[in-house]
Amino acid sequence: MKSFFQFLNEAQSQASMQANKLNLKSDGHGGWLDTRGKFVATTEDGKLKFVDKKKKKAEDETTAKRKAAPAKPETKTKKDIPQETGAERAKAGEADQTSGEPTETLTTAFGRFNPPTVGHGKLLAAAKKAAGGADLKIYPSRSQDPKKNPLDADMKISFMKKMFPDYSENIVNDDEMRSIFNVLTTASEQGYRNVNIVVGSDRQAEFENLAQKYNGELYDFDLIRVISAGVRDADAEGVEGMSASKMRKAVVDDDFDSFRRGTPKELDDGDTTALFNAVRQGMGAKKKKKEVAEMWEIAPKCDPRGLRDQYVSENIFKIGDIVENLNTGLIGEIIRRGTNHLICLTKENYMFKSWIHDVMEAVVNYPGPSGVPGSQREVGTDSHREYTMRMTGTLGIKNLINKYKKKK
Numbered sequence: 539m540k541s542f543f544q545f546l547n548e549a550q551s552q553a554s555m556q557a558n559k560l561n562l563k564s565d566g567h568g569g570w571l572d573t574r575g576k577f578v579a580t581t582e583d584g585k586l587k588f589v590d591k592k593k594k595k596a597e598d599e600t601t602a603k604r605k606a607a608p609a610k611p612e613t614k615t616k617k618d619i620p621q622e623t624g625a626e627r628a629k630a631g632e633a634d635q636t637s638g639e640p641t642e643t644l645t646t647a648f649g650r651f652n653p654p655t656v657g658h659g660k661l662l663a664a665a666k667k668a669a670g671g672a673d674l675k676i677y678p679s680r681s682q683d684p685k686k687n688p689l690d691a692d693m694k695i696s697f698m699k700k701m702f703p704d705y706s707e708n709i710v711n712d713d714e715m716r717s718i719f720n721v722l723t724t725a726s727e728q729g730y731r732n733v734n735i736v737v738g739s740d741r742q743a744e745f746e747n748l749a750q751k752y753n754g755e756l757y758d759f760d761l762i763r764v765i766s767a768g769v770r771d772a773d774a775e776g777v778e779g780m781s782a783s784k785m786r787k788a789v790v791d792d793d794f795d796s797f798r799r800g801t802p803k804e805l806d807d808g809d810t811t812a813l814f815n816a817v818r819q820g821m822g823a824k825k826k827k828k829e830v831a832e833m834w835e836i837a838p839k840c841d842p843r844g845l846r847d848q849y850v851s852e853n854i855f856k857i858g859d860i861v862e863n864l865n866t867g868l869i870g871e872i873i874r875r876g877t878n879h880l881i882c883l884t885k886e887n888y889m890f891k892s893w894i895h896d897v898m899e900a901v902v903n904y905p906g907p908s909g910v911p912g913s914q915r916e917v918g919t920d921s922h923r924e925y926t927m928r929m930t931g932t933l934g935i936k937n938l939i940n941k942y943k944k945k946k
Contacts, residue, residue, distance in 0.1 A: 553581040592907045644725045645669035645734040647767075648718045650782065650864055652687045653817050654698045655800045657780035663703050664767035665736040667842040673730075674708045679867045686864065686898050688786070688820025696815050701805045717867030719756060719888075720919045722749065726757035733759050741865050746868060748890055756888075758774040761822040783837035788819045790836060846878070849894050853879055862900040863892045869900045894946045 554564070562579065569580040580587050584704055620774040647665045651658055665674055678695055681687045691699070691711065699706040715721050718735070725733055737745050746764040753759055780800050788797040801810050821836065834844035848854045854862065854873060861882060862869045868890050870882035880892050 547750065552946065553585055558938065564851045573680065576727075578727070604656060605691060627810045638802070641736060643669075643732040644673045644728075644730040644732050645736065646721055646725070648715075648721055649693055649737075649917075650681065650687060651678045651698060652681075652689050652782055653785050653813060654701055655780045655782055655785055656696065656802045658698075659702055659802055661736065661738065661767040662708075663704055664765065665734075666705070666708075668734045668736055668765050674705075675721075676709045677712065677721050678709070679864075680713055680862075681867065681898075682820075683898065684820060684822050686786070686838075688817045690820075693816060697805075697816075700809055701802050703804060717869075718748065719752070719866075719868065720743065722757045722759075726759060731759060732761040733763070735762070735764045735920065737768050738763060738770045739866075742766045744865060744891075744896075748868075752888065781839065783839045786817065786821065787833065787837045787840050788820060788908075789814060790833075845895060854899075855894060855897065858901040859903045861892070861897040863890060864896050864898060865892075866890070 557564070557579070558683065563574060565571055565577070568581045569577055570931070588822045613765060636752070643756070645665055647661055647667045649658070649661070662676060665676065677685075678691060678698065680691045682690045691713065695709055695711045698709055702709070715724070722733065733749075735745055735749060742764055749762050753762055785797055785800045788794075789799070794811075795924060796809055797814050798807075805813070809866060832844060833841040834848060838845045855875065857872055857875060859872050860869065861872060861880065862866050863882075868884060868888075870884040870888075870890060872880050873883050874881035878894055881889065882897075883889050
């Protein structure tokens with residue numbers, strides 16, 4: 539029979555494991571604090587029990603009003619109730635007639651934008667419309683590799699702000715936002731009650747299933763809505779058919795005219811040339827020479843048959859491989875191979891499904907953030923040498939010199 543202390547230790551261990559997944563810290567008295575130091579949960583029956591955000595907020599507001607209120611009691615009317623900051627209320631908030639509390643909604647979009655294209659402008663416009671004047675945050679992913687993510691996060695965001703100046707303040711450069719889970723967990727910690735996630739129509743079901751699955755466990759929202767930014771057609775001309783895959787293919791083909799058609803008018807010819815060269819440099823492609831990598835590697839949607847042949851032959855995406863979902867940023871180990879999809883498990887034991895054209899081999903040489911600030915990429919500095927070694931997977935300086943030494 540287990541002793542009382544065994545039960546107690548097991549309960550504390552289970553709560554601690556759950557708290558670690560949510561980046562919560564113990565206050566030493568059975569309570570848990572978020573990254574901002576706010577009390578968010580207690581330990582009950584061996585599990586985390588989150589405080590009622592609605593109730594706590596109402597109590598805090600009541601306490602503050604009592605301190606500031608005059609001695610004479612004041613009768614509240616509907617006009618006195620704080621109004622919602624955004625023009626659009628979430629349905630759940632509208633149905634809550636008892637508290638009169640305004641709905642707090644965050645609208646967000648998470649994506650690679652590598653490179654950013656005129657098609658992404660359609661996504662940002664849809665996100666702005668969904669926000670209706672409330673908070674809007676755009677999170678570009680942090681992944682970087684020569685084949686599918688040639689631009690580092692800092693450079694990518696710099697170009698995005700030039701291409702989409704109307705959304706410059708909404709584009710967030712935060713190296714902690716590496717996956718959609720990071721975005722949702724942070725939003726929950728910040729006190730948002732509802733969240734709108736805006737994605738392309740081809741990714742709506744994937745984000746819907748994933749976001750709803752872990753609500754109440756990783757984060758806690760009253761309402762999660764996954765909103766389509768519109769239908770995407772890879773064969774269409776213009777904005778609807780534009781994609782980052784086509785842009786990378788244009789770079790490999792040294793087709794600047796096609797690349798230019800994929801950028802908005804806000805980006806002048808000089809900046810477009812700079813973006814073209816940055817993508818080419820990031821991919822390691824040489825001018826007017828075909829890229830060594832196969833098309834299915836750099837632009838899988840442009841060569842689905844090549845990708846399929848490699849997958850069926852088990853040359854790629856084997857059981858046990860570590861891969862990253864290009865849409866959500868989640869990284870996990872492949873535990874099952876389907877006909878055209880993979881079932882993966884993160885190190886925190888969260889399961890997700892990905893189509894084979896939506897994943898890449900995870901970059902595991904360097905565990906830190908993808909890319910470094912420009913000041914650390916100055917040629918001749920120690921920081922640039924270290925950055926180069928990380929990007930090439932080189933462990934020692936001698937190995938680095940021999941690896942790139944010219945052969946006579």
